[in-house]
Amino acid sequence: MKPLAQFGASVVLATLATLAISTARAERADRQQAVQLEADKVTVDDKKKLQVYEGKVILTQGTLQIRTEQMQVTQDSEGFQKGTAIGGEGNNGGLALFRQKREGRQDYVEGEAERIEHDGRSEKTEFLGRARVKSGLDEVSGQYILFDGKTENYFVTSGPRGTQAVPGSGERVRAVIHPKNKVEATSTKTPPATPSSREETKQ
Numbered sequence: 708m709k710p711l712a713q714f715g716a717s718v719v720l721a722t723l724a725t726l727a728i729s730t731a732r733a734e735r736a737d738r739q740q741a742v743q744l745e746a747d748k749v750t751v752d753d754k755k756k757l758q759v760y761e762g763k764v765i766l767t768q769g770t771l772q773i774r775t776e777q778m779q780v781t782q783d784s785e786g787f788q789k790g791t792a793i794g795g796e797g798n799n800g801g802l803a804l805f806r807q808k809r810e811g812r813q814d815y816v817e818g819e820a821e822r823i824e825h826d827g828r829s830e831k832t833e834f835l836g837r838a839r840v841k842s843g844l845d846e847v848s849g850q851y852i853l854f855d856g857k858t859e860n861y862f863v864t865s866g867p868r869g870t871q872a873v874p875g876s877g878e879r880v881r882a883v884i885h886p887k888n889k890v891e892a893t894s895t896k897t898p899p900a901t902p903s904s905r906e907e908t909k910q
Contacts (some may be wrong), residue, residue, distance in 0.1 A: 721740045742767070742768045743767045744778075745763075748761040749856050756782040757779065760777050761777050763776070766790075770806075770807055771807040772807070773803065776793060778836040781794075785828075789825065789828075791821065799819070802810070803821070803822065803823045804817075804818075805817065805819065805834075816840065816841070817840070818839065819834075819838070820836055822836055831853060832853075832854045832856070833854075834854075835850075836850060839852075840852055844885040845885055847882040848884045849863040849864055850865055850878055851863065851864045
């Protein structure tokens with residue numbers, strides 16, 4: 708399974724409140740790693756190429772990890788996989804959780820939603836219901852988030868599956884976008900001089 712990464716953004720349309728976000732790359736080496744799955748129960752249907760994992764499901768592939776209550780995995784004739792993670796009651800507040808290391812960095816991309824769907828062929832990942840994705844200091848949330856792994860863009864809406872929220876519902880897209888140089892400026896800022904260093908300067 709292949710997902711995610713960072714933000715830069717623009718808000719579009721007042722009521723629909725959609726957000727398109729350019730991204731940084733997730734850890735590409737994960738694609739070459741074996742997929743490991745843990746669950747309380749597994750059902751396999753070879754004829755339908757369907758696998759269903761239930762009960763505290765953990766999927767790991769390199770730095771990628773998904774935790775959920777139920778996961779369904781299907782495979783087409785060409786070997787491409789589709790995966791659906793469903794939070795379920797009693798599991799992390801009913802949310803499926805996603806985490807993956809960013810390419811060439813030490814921080815992670817983290818996401819959550821009631822349902823997460825990933826299509827290996829199109830390289831698109833959808834977060835549905837109470838969706839939130841955080842990358843570094845940046846964060847975006849809404850009822851629906853679509854990440855396109857090929858174009859590395861996000862599309863976020865206040866209603867389900869790209870729709871407008873019902874008027875009066877209070878649902879909105881919310882985003883926190885930090886300046887790109889904020890972290891760099893903090894890490895390169897010169898520390899204040901200590902008493903000993905000031906004495907050396909005078910000499």
